[in-house]
Amino acid sequence: MNPPDAATRRAERLLRWYPKVWRSRYGDEFTELLISEISERPRSWARTLDVARGGIVARLTRAGLCGFAADPAAQVRASLVSLGCCLAVFLPFGAAMWSQLTIGWQWSAPGTTATGIAMVVMSAAMLAFLVLALLAAVPVIWSVLPPIARGPSADLIAPSVLFLAGVLALFIGGRHFGNGWPGTGGHPWAHRALVPGGLAAFSWASTMSVSAYWAHPSALAAFPAAEIAWMAVSPLAVASAVTGAAKAVRRADLSPGVLRFEIRLASAACAVMAVFLAGCCLWVVDGGAGQANLFHAGTIDLLAIAVLTIALAVARQAANEARRGGLRLTVR
Amino acid sequence: MPRQQEDDPGAAPGLAGLGRYAGAATLILASLADSTKHGYALTKDIESFAGVRVAPGTLYEALARLQARGLIEAVESQDRRRPYRLTAVGAAALRAHLDAQRRVADVGLRRLASGWGTA
Numbered sequence: 024m025n026p027p028d029a030a031t032r033r034a035e036r037l038l039r040w041y042p043k044v045w046r047s048r049y050g051d052e053f054t055e056l057l058i059s060e061i062s063e064r065p066r067s068w069a070r071t072l073d074v075a076r077g078g079i080v081a082r083l084t085r086a087g088l089c090g091f092a093a094d095p096a097a098q099v100r101a102s103l104v105s106l107g108c109c110l111a112v113f114l115p116f117g118a119a120m121w122s123q124l125t126i127g128w129q130w131s132a133p134g135t136t137a138t139g140i141a142m143v144v145m146s147a148a149m150l151a152f153l154v155l156a157l158l159a160a161v162p163v164i165w166s167v168l169p170p171i172a173r174g175p176s177a178d179l180i181a182p183s184v185l186f187l188a189g190v191l192a193l194f195i196g197g198r199h200f201g202n203g204w205p206g207t208g209g210h211p212w213a214h215r216a217l218v219p220g221g222l223a224a225f226s227w228a229s230t231m232s233v234s235a236y237w238a239h240p241s242a243l244a245a246f247p248a249a250e251i252a253w254m255a256v257s258p259l260a261v262a263s264a265v266t267g268a269a270k271a272v273r274r275a276d277l278s279p280g281v282l283r284f285e286i287r288l289a290s291a292a293c294a295v296m297a298v299f300l301a302g303c304c305l306w307v308v309d310g311g312a313g314q315a316n317l318f319h320a321g322t323i324d325l326l327a328i329a330v331l332t333i334a335l336a337v338a339r340q341a342a343n344e345a346r347r348g349g350l351r352l353t354v355r
Numbered sequence: 356m357p358r359q360q361e362d363d364p365g366a367a368p369g370l371a372g373l374g375r376y377a378g379a380a381t382l383i384l385a386s387l388a389d390s391t392k393h394g395y396a397l398t399k400d401i402e403s404f405a406g407v408r409v410a411p412g413t414l415y416e417a418l419a420r421l422q423a424r425g426l427i428e429a430v431e432s433q434d435r436r437r438p439y440r441l442t443a444v445g446a447a448a449l450r451a452h453l454d455a456q457r458r459v460a461d462v463g464l465r466r467l468a469s470g471w472g473t474a
Contacts (some may be wrong), residue, residue, distance in 0.1 A: 053411065
């Protein structure tokens with residue numbers, strides 16, 4: 024084996040730790056440095072670990088979760104996209120827990136005050152999420168529409184189509200399977216529950232994929248094929264909507280004013296996530312006593328709380344980085 | 356102790372905001388103070404004057420941060436090994452940082468001499 028070729032191959036393997044954008048900027052020179060280093064010291068675990076760590080940091084920087092970008096607007100956009108991704112994980116898991124409880128309340132009120140308070144807190148947080156989502160969407164749509172209207176712009180049309188397709192699929196599937204569920208489908212504006220039954224059923228149907236049944240294949244196999252298909256497809260619909268929105272935000276020419284507004288909403292979203300998580304924890308700690316185990320907290324709910332906690336931690340980091348970038352926007 | 360934030364828009368573009376990369380950044384800027392150098396030349400030069408070998412990942416993280424702050428800039432080159440040079444802002448930041456370090460060193464050495472005598 025020719026030693027320089029081996030060094031080149033190893034250098035190129037190490038380079039894969041870094042994101043594509045970083046490689047296109049620094050790839051050649053970094054490879055040359057690695058080749059020289061490897062030729063001088065063929066084996067070094069410390070060097071491998073250092074490069075791996077550097078690659079992860081570069082990826083986190085690209086995602087707006089750490090570091091310092093030359094362009095503050097790009098840093099803010101990246102951080103906002105990361106926060107959006109965190110919400111895309113947080114909301115399905117959160118909505119799955121919330122809909123379980125609200126559907127239970129269609130039949131009977133919770134047996135303890137703590138679970139009742141938890142449900143009120145979670146419902147208020149869900150309403151706040153909706154308001155924040157609308158407030159966040161309006162200026163972005165306002166910025167995206169004019170360039171599209173001026174002429175076909177694949178940069179913005181493709182992400183917009185991806186976003187709309189995801190939202191449409193979620194809406195149609197959620198309506199279809201929500202209405203088909205006998206527990207709430209018959210009375211969309213329930214008279215005795217905390218939230219309208221139709222809304223609870225829609226939320227439940229949209230988040231059917233967050234289910235303990237994945238761990239019980241034999242029970243899952245007894246489900247209608249259409250439901251199993253929907254459980255598999257609905258996360259893809261969420262992914263499509265989030266990918267489209269993320270690409271639109273990255274590509275749209277958002278003004279500093281819009282970015283600063285979105286940064287404030289990002290901080291508010293983190294606060295609402297924390298409130299929602301507190302409600303979830305209150306319910307799970309209380310144990311969810313009630314008639315016929317309607318409010319029983321299971322292992323899937325503990326798992327969901329772990330996911331919500333991680334999503335909140337990453338979202339806070341993203342919001343902090345967005346705020347740092349926003350401060351630099353102010354002075355330019 | 357208040358932490359020097361990277362996000363202070365009013366702060367001078369110095370080295371304090373580089374956090375854990377400030378050490379590597381100082382070495383890189385000091386190395387570039389006399390001439391342009393590419394990555395491997397920087398590594399060897401720093402090793403020769405500071406006795407420290409900066410690992411490749413750390414070196415390029417610091418280079419990227421210094422470049423983003425405008426303290427160094429890449430020089431156009433046909434070679435795959437792109438050289439870097441100090442900017443005027445980088446030179447001012449390095450001078451301010453080294454002056455502060457020298458004041459600390461002077462005080463420490465003076466107190467050592469008065470308390471422990473000369474070696």
